[in-house]
Amino acid sequence: MFDNESPKSVVQVAPTSEVGGAVLSATNINKYFYEPEKFQVLKNISFEANRGEFLALVGKSGCGKSTLLYILSTMDTAYDGSLVMNGERLTGRTQDQLAAFRNEHLGFVFQFHFLLPEFTVLQNVMLPALKLGKYSNKEIEERAYQKLKLVDMQDHALKQSAKLSGGQQQRVAIARALINDPTIIMGDEPTGNLDKKNSEVVFEIFKQIAHENNQTIIAVTHDPDFAKGSDRIIEMSDGQIIS
């Protein structure tokens, strides 16, 4: 099924997206940095993530876990190997095709909230859904309120997003990640910039999403408590998965 040119190709069949099956499968991912000199960041990474699984990606700084996450996020396309999500092979697709895929199937939560500061909380949450264009504006607004309720931010819906605290912004970012009911939600140190209390809130929301909504979560984290609470920990070192 994979037309991988790598000689180290491992024959591995990616199961389709049935409940509980693998929704993400990465095979033989190799990645190099060329600046300042050629350096292999990721070495033959292969792993799978199942539906409804809460995965924590841990490792020391510079071990390549963020790099891996951005490859999985489809935003970084400069890698060797093969990436399949939701039964669709994503390697080799154009940027615009990948953008459309992200819009529908992926949600992101970043370390620094990254809301659009000029827009209200509600608009921020609605934007990806407006882009997808699957529902009417009214339905999208309703759904956005639902998601905001899930993260307990519905009372702030009409506030300018720049006026919220860090923890509040992160919760809005989670609501935004959820708006199109993506299969997979990715987090790059989603609690990295939050205090203990807010970290716990975010963690609880993630857990709820994974176990109740059956959505897969892959989060890079430095937070040992956060990792401990996840379903599976993938530990990386020197560009390789060690456990």
Next chain:
Amino acid sequence: MNLKISLQIAKTHLLTKKRQTLIAMLGVTFGIAMFIVMISVIKGVNKFLEDSALDSSPHIRIYKEITSNHPSIIEEANPSHFNVTYHQLPKNELINIKNGLQIAANIEKEPAVLGVSPQISSQVFFNKGPVPFSGQIAGVDVVKEDKLYDLKKRIKSGNIESLLSTPNGILMGKTLARNLNVKVGDKITVTTPTGSLKLVKIVGTFGFGIQTVDGVKCYANMSMVQEILQKDKSFVTDIHIKMKDSQAALTYAKVLKNQYGYKTQDWAEANSAFLAGDKIRNGMVIMVSITLLVVAGFGIYNIMNMNVINKMKDIAILKATGFAGNDIVSIFLIQSIIIGILGALLGIIIGFCLSYLLSSVPFDAGDFLDIKTFPILFEPKYYGLGMIFGITTTILAGYMPARKASKIDPVAILRG
């Protein structure tokens, strides 16, 4: 690509940075306003000059050309020999158009012709005291001449009817009359190039608003001019023709030349200096307009570029959540277009107001031109052109930053 969201995002961006938007807009506004004012003034001047030149000159003038440029008899007889002819003089040729009145009557029958005025024209001197003033006298049928040049409207004192009832009356250009210090009712002596004298009576003055006409020209009855030049009743030197369509004159002049064998001169040839001036002014408009629009374009380019740099994080987040390159281009291009449309609209309004103010500013051109205020042309075409220019400039200037925005790599920004 979903234009509705792009428009919404663009609108939010513009509204949150009101001052920046306004400054970008004013750049376009200034460019377009100046463009409108300039083109209105220059087109107004062109039209005014063209009109006054055309109004006071015939569309076609037929006359006989006198030259000494023909070979001597010896030359004709022995073309291959070496001949020397000293001081060859022109033949004693009459300057009249043979059967001029008949030709005029024939031409008048043409449907495309508005009017024909055969006339006898001569250089003369006006003697008022010891100083002779040179001038030009045209013996005309004043009714026909009125049909061609709308003389009635140009009469400053007296009237043209009294010329019909006064055999030795003349209508004099107002500047000439002022120089000679004569008024309606005064008498003055006319001397012809052949030396005959005639006492004539001023029955009116006229002004075309052009120095070269008002300062030299006089109208008299055809019979009187024929008399002082000692010519017969059929002697005419010029035939002036006005067409219904001035453009048609350019081709009709050639037809007449072939038909009657006399020299014809159309209005474009007679006023080539005016028309060359037109071309130069039009060229100037184009150059200055382009400069203004380029400056406005650079203004927008700069501001949009800054905007894109300031919004890198937002662009990254939009791309991460699934906005494609085209969406990003449209978000920023829409901002430029909105700036362009609003700026151009405002520019057109300001341009109109300035032109209107200018059109009421007194402008004294002396005797040279009969004009009281700046000649301004209000032509909707140029306002439309300003709008199109404004929007095109902003689209061109906004496209590069927008493209740059769409090329931003979200990973580099999101990783920090």
